[in-house]
Amino acid sequence: MAGKKHETAPVRRGRPRAYDAEAALKQATETFWKTGYSGTSLDSIAAATGMNPPSLYAAFGNKHALYLDALARYWEISLTATREALAQDRPLAEALMLAFDAALSIxxxxxxxxxxxxxxxxxxxxxxEDVAIRTSVARGLRAIxxxxxARFRTARERGELKPGADPEALAVLASATMHSIAIRARAGARRAELREVARxxxxxxxxxPVEAN
Amino acid sequence: MAGKKHETAPVRRGRPRAYDAEAALKQATETFWKTGYSGTSLDSIAAATGMNPPSLYAAFGNKHALYLDALARYWEISLTATREALAQDRPLAEALMLAFDAALSIxxxxxxxxxxxxxxxxxxxxxxEDVAIRTSVARGLRAIxxxxxARFRTARERGELKPGADPEALAVLASATMHSIAIRARAGARRAELREVARxxxxxxxxxPVEAN
DNA sequence: GGATATTTGTATGATACGTTACAAAAATAG
DNA sequence: CTATTTTTGTAACGTATCATACAAATATCC
Incomplete structure (x- = not known):
């Protein structure tokens, strides 16, 4: 069982690849980010990544699979940022603001x-219309x-919440705030404005009260 | 100054139109709703409305203008629904639930x-990437x-809120809840589930506590 | 009825789309 | 060096895209 397959260069027989798949995925993400899935052509992805169509297809399969990779990568980055912010050893309000700030940074x-x-x-x-994408979105939302x-439950244990507070209901509000910021950002709201919304x-x-900070 | 121009049939000279512009706009909206702006072709709009391409262009200008009409019409309907729900003479919690239920109905x-x-x-x-669309979205969000x-200010005047409550902050949460429901609905959440979120x-x-009702 | 005005239906133009075929290029194996 | 393997770069395929040209159709005006 020695020798994995998708590892970097154990031995390589033919002409070497001219691209870095990870960097290309990042570039492709940037392109989708600007013009959406339907609005992005493979030509523009090829231009952004510097890859030729055949290389793109060899590396990612097709447009749909490439996008799914980009989406998974984004969730990974984005959810990790939220999780790490909430895991900080800070008072509840500060931890929440850190989470929203992390999103804004993205x-x-x-x-x-x-x-x-x-x-x-x-x-x-x-x-x-797209089951795979819908499933990914639903899973991401549940993760948020x-x-x-989890953070609100911790808060209750630590006595950071009033006795009657319901962690589930508060989580709904926190998620909603995250969603709201995400929407408003797409509509062109400025960062300071969104930070005010979060505050x-x-x-x-x-x-x-939460200090502006 | 007698005789407006876009009124319904004062006199009509040539061949009569075979379409109802308002009904066509509604059908076009349905199509955009399913596959998005970039993902919707004029062919599919033509099929949905029963109109020919030249008629579509005569009636709406082009794809972009048609979509902008559809978007404006949607905001009109959607904002009216929210406003009417909040205008009902009900206790705050009930009025809010009415607003969210109205959105869910849409x-x-x-x-x-x-x-x-x-x-x-x-x-x-x-x-x-599209200024006109961005402007429309921003305006709609501000309206929400x-x-x-406004409803929270009324609530404070009526004594429905605790003395320290901040109408602006509560409005942010209510808007966010609306946004959150909208996102979750796109991700395939069931109606009952979303009503729970609202509750x-x-x-x-x-x-x-708000009764399930 | 004949002239005029407007819309319809079809056909088509020019371009853009996702995807693949294929030869040249560039590496390793022996 | 030759054979083999893999990737590259270009060109192309078939289809779909938004939009328009143009004749036939159908109304009103006189």
Missing amino acids: YFSGKGSARGCFVLGTAVVESV DADFE KAVSAICGC | YFSGKGSARGCFVLGTAVVESV DADFE KAVSAICGC
Whole structure:
């Protein structure tokens, strides 16, 4: 059982690849991010990655499979960011703000102006007709819910919440705030504005004023 | 100044139109709703409306203008539904639930399965690159915010809120709940599930349990 | 009825789409 | 060096795209 298959260069027989699959996936993601799935042509992906169509197909299968890879990669990055923010050893309100700030950092990571959430900008359109994409979106949303809910349960154990507070209900509000920020970012809202939205939401959720910071 | 121009049939000189522009716009909306803006071809719109390409262009200009009409019409319907729900003479929690239920009625109004929010399913993809669409989305989002905020201000005047409650912050949460429901609907969530989300959000927002009803 | 105005239906243009065929290129194996 | 293997680059295939040209159709005006 020695010698995996998709490892980097054990031995390579023919002409060497001119591309880095991981870098190409990143570039493809950028392209989808701008024009969506249906609105993005393979030509534009080829231009962005510097790869030829045959190489793209050899590396990723086809447009749909390539997009699914990009979507999975985005969820991975995005969910990890949320999870790590919430895992910080901070008071509840601060941890929530860290999570929203992490999302904002992703939404405003484009070179030009804001591009908002990748899922909203590419997956949500297709999700109604495309089962694979819909499944991915649904799974991602559940993960966000679960992460927030876990943090609120911890908060209750730590006495950060009023006795009557319901972690599930608060998680719904926190998820909703995340979704709201994602939508507003796509609509061109500025970062400071979205941070205000997050601040107001957190202060209402936690029942305490949150400093602008 | 007698005799408007776009009125219905003062006199009509040539061959009569075979289509009803309003009905066609509705059909076009249905088509965009399913496959998005970029994913919808004029052929499919022609098929859905029963109109020929030249008639479509004569009636609406081009694909982009047609879509903008559809988007405006959707905002009109959707915002009116929210506004009317919130204007009902009901306790705050009930009024909020009415607003969310009104949205759900739209999201689940398709003949087949759920199709979620039209804006999320068509406009949000294009909004980053298309100024006109982005402007429309931004305006709609602001309208939702304003409607909720107005209702919360009324609630404070009526003494439905705790003295310290901040109408703006609560409006952010209510808007966010609306956005969240819209996203989840696109991801295939069932109606009952979304109503639960709304119920939890409302109970957390109002600080009181909300009956399932 | 004849002239005029407007819409319909079809056919088509020019381009863009996703995908693949195929020869040249560039590596290793012996 | 020759044979073999893999990737590249180009060109192309068939289809779909948005949009329009044009004749036939159908109405009103006089």
